[in-house]
Amino acid sequence: MHAEKNTKKIWMIIVGCILGVIWISPFYLMLTNSFKTKKELFSDTLGLPKHLNFDNYVNSAKDLNVVSTFMNSLVITVVSVAIIILFSSLAAYAIQRTKSKWSGFFYMLFVAAMLVPFQSVMIPLVSVFGRVNMLNRPGLVFMYLGFGASMSVFLYNGAMKGIPQALDEAAIIDGASRWQIFTKVIFPMLQPTTVTVALLNVMWIWNDYLLPSLVINQPGSQTIPLTMFDFFGQFTKQWHLAMAGLTIAIIPVIIFYFVMQKQIIAGVSEGAVK
Amino acid sequence: MSKKKTWFYLFSAPVLIALFLVVLLPFFYGIFYSFTNWDGVSQSAFVGISNYINALKDPTYLASLWFTIKFSVIAIVLINVIGLGLAVLVTNKFKGANILRTIFFMPNLIGGLILGFIWQFIFVEAFSAFGKLTGIPGLGSWLATTNTGFWALVIVMVWQYSGYIMVIYISYLQGIDQSLLEAADLDGASATQKFWQIKFPLIMPGFTVSLFMTLSNCFKLYDQNLSLTAGGPYNSTQMVAMNIYNTAFSMNKMGFAQAKAVIFFVFVAIISLTQVYLTSRKEIEA
Numbered sequence: 041m042h043a044e045k046n047t048k049k050i051w052m053i054i055v056g057c058i059l060g061v062i063w064i065s066p067f068y069l070m071l072t073n074s075f076k077t078k079k080e081l082f083s084d085t086l087g088l089p090k091h092l093n094f095d096n097y098v099n100s101a102k103d104l105n106v107v108s109t110f111m112n113s114l115v116i117t118v119v120s121v122a123i124i125i126l127f128s129s130l131a132a133y134a135i136q137r138t139k140s141k142w143s144g145f146f147y148m149l150f151v152a153a154m155l156v157p158f159q160s161v162m163i164p165l166v167s168v169f170g171r172v173n174m175l176n177r178p179g180l181v182f183m184y185l186g187f188g189a190s191m192s193v194f195l196y197n198g199a200m201k202g203i204p205q206a207l208d209e210a211a212i213i214d215g216a217s218r219w220q221i222f223t224k225v226i227f228p229m230l231q232p233t234t235v236t237v238a239l240l241n242v243m244w245i246w247n248d249y250l251l252p253s254l255v256i257n258q259p260g261s262q263t264i265p266l267t268m269f270d271f272f273g274q275f276t277k278q279w280h281l282a283m284a285g286l287t288i289a290i291i292p293v294i295i296f297y298f299v300m301q302k303q304i305i306a307g308v309s310e311g312a313v314k
Numbered sequence: 315m316s317k318k319k320t321w322f323y324l325f326s327a328p329v330l331i332a333l334f335l336v337v338l339l340p341f342f343y344g345i346f347y348s349f350t351n352w353d354g355v356s357q358s359a360f361v362g363i364s365n366y367i368n369a370l371k372d373p374t375y376l377a378s379l380w381f382t383i384k385f386s387v388i389a390i391v392l393i394n395v396i397g398l399g400l401a402v403l404v405t406n407k408f409k410g411a412n413i414l415r416t417i418f419f420m421p422n423l424i425g426g427l428i429l430g431f432i433w434q435f436i437f438v439e440a441f442s443a444f445g446k447l448t449g450i451p452g453l454g455s456w457l458a459t460t461n462t463g464f465w466a467l468v469i470v471m472v473w474q475y476s477g478y479i480m481v482i483y484i485s486y487l488q489g490i491d492q493s494l495l496e497a498a499d500l501d502g503a504s505a506t507q508k509f510w511q512i513k514f515p516l517i518m519p520g521f522t523v524s525l526f527m528t529l530s531n532c533f534k535l536y537d538q539n540l541s542l543t544a545g546g547p548y549n550s551t552q553m554v555a556m557n558i559y560n561t562a563f564s565m566n567k568m569g570f571a572q573a574k575a576v577i578f579f580v581f582v583a584i585i586s587l588t589q590v591y592l593t594s595r596k597e598i599e600a
Contacts (some may be wrong), residue, residue, distance in 0.1 A: 060410075069436055117466070130329070157579060160341065161337060185329065188337065189329045236448055
């Protein structure tokens with residue numbers, strides 16, 4: 041019995057190692073080839089680089105305009121996610137605590153909006169916002185609120201059910217306003233959900249390509265995915281530079297992942313299961 | 315007007331306004347546009363249902379729809395089977411199980427566009443280098459033919475999403491009451507029996523969620539399609555999202571593209587609702 045358990049364990053480790061190597065190999069190939077010269081890359085694509093040569097990084101960083109691109113992505117992501125958190129939690133509080141036909145209708149609207157694929161609204165969206173000169177960064181942030189609200193309201197609504205209504209009533213008797221109740225009592229209690237909502241929206245907005253490509257695709261306001269698209273078009277067949285550029289784009293995400301790993305995985309399963 | 319109502323409308327207004335202007339208004343505008351010959355610039359005229367008729371006769375649209383369906387069916391099956399397999403593997407206790415979980419999930423942190431570019435390099439350069447090294451034939455120019463391009467997209471999607479779906483299955487597997495498994499142990503059940511008789515029925519709700527998520531992600535796929543094959547060769551690996559995009563923004567046939575987009579919406583909505591209905595009914599039976 042014991043020996044049988046051990047062989048099973050060894051098999052799992054073997055299978056796990058093989059799968060792990062397969063899963064990580066794209067990153068291995070990206071990283072190793074980012075240090076090679078053009079010639080070395082073609083003569084030995086799969087091996088380790090002979091020298092740790094950072095020339096490719098220096099060259100591609102210049103073309104990517106790294107600092108300003110990174111800041112654009114950061115500002116758009118942080119502002120959008122902050123706005124989504126504030127307004128979705130407020131709306132979920134209002135909808136969950138009010139029992140009327142309007143609150144039911146609003147809730148239904150959010151759920152129904154989740155069924156609409158982005159591609160079904162993108163053409164009129166660009167046209168409508170273009171007409172009022174809102175194809176810019178504030179416009180983009182507003183669009184993220186509209187697209188991100190459904191899932192976020194849905195998650196906050198679920199969490200709100202677990203907070204007893206007696207807390208509100210006690211605070212009302214003490215003379216607190218609804219805004220005070222929300223900021224002092226309810227919002228702090230929603231903190232685990234806020235982490236989930238924040239992480240899911242960060243992962244989406246940081247990596248989003250299609251929406252910003254339609255709204256803010258001018259030099260100066262481009263985010264990382266937009267810059268990467270232009271960069272890659274420019275350097276096809278110059279794989280050594282392209283790999284260095286891709287590595288630069290990925291590093292912040294990987295660091296973020298290793299720091300927040302537990303919360304991210306917990307957030308993903310919570311977001312899906314609810 | 316009671317005080318109660320004022321705060322209700324004030325608190326829900328910002329999100330409702332955004333939802334209205336960003337999703338609902340364009341959605342209904344879009345239905346209107348789909349009955350016109352709007353090209354984004356000049357005055358448009360009402361053309362009845364001719365956009366819809368033309369869309370259903372457009373060979374590139376139908377080909378992209380068929381390509382998307384084939385892709386989605388195969389990708390959904392593989393993602394869910396592999397995702398569940400990975401979840402079962404890493405919920406066992408052995409050295410490295412947690413590291414594996416981290417590795418399997420990692421691709422999901424990175425955007426589809428960037429992942430597609432990394433894989434473009436792998437399919438173009440690393441695959442042929444690997445083929446030369448091992449002598450395995452057929453590993454060159456994977457993005458140059460329709461058939462291998464299809465499988466390239468499937469591979470990238472499976473590699474990316476299996477880890478995501480794994481996380482969902484893990485949470486269901488960990489939610490299983492341990493006493494059930496212990497009781498089965500006492501009755502002498504084998505690991506296979508425990509999996510099929512106990513674990514499998516209890517993670518059924520996980521299927522509803524996972525199928526819904528993989529379905530909508532596969533159907534709406536655009537970024538990976540763009541950065542991996544860009545629809546080539548000759549638009550033969552073009553998926554619906556890209557077909558709609560190109561009709562609208564490369565050919566400037568906005569009304570026509572919007573008719574395609576409305577058909578796409580109906581398609582996605584019907585499939586999603588049917589699927590949720592069917593799987594949730596099965597859950598109750600089980």
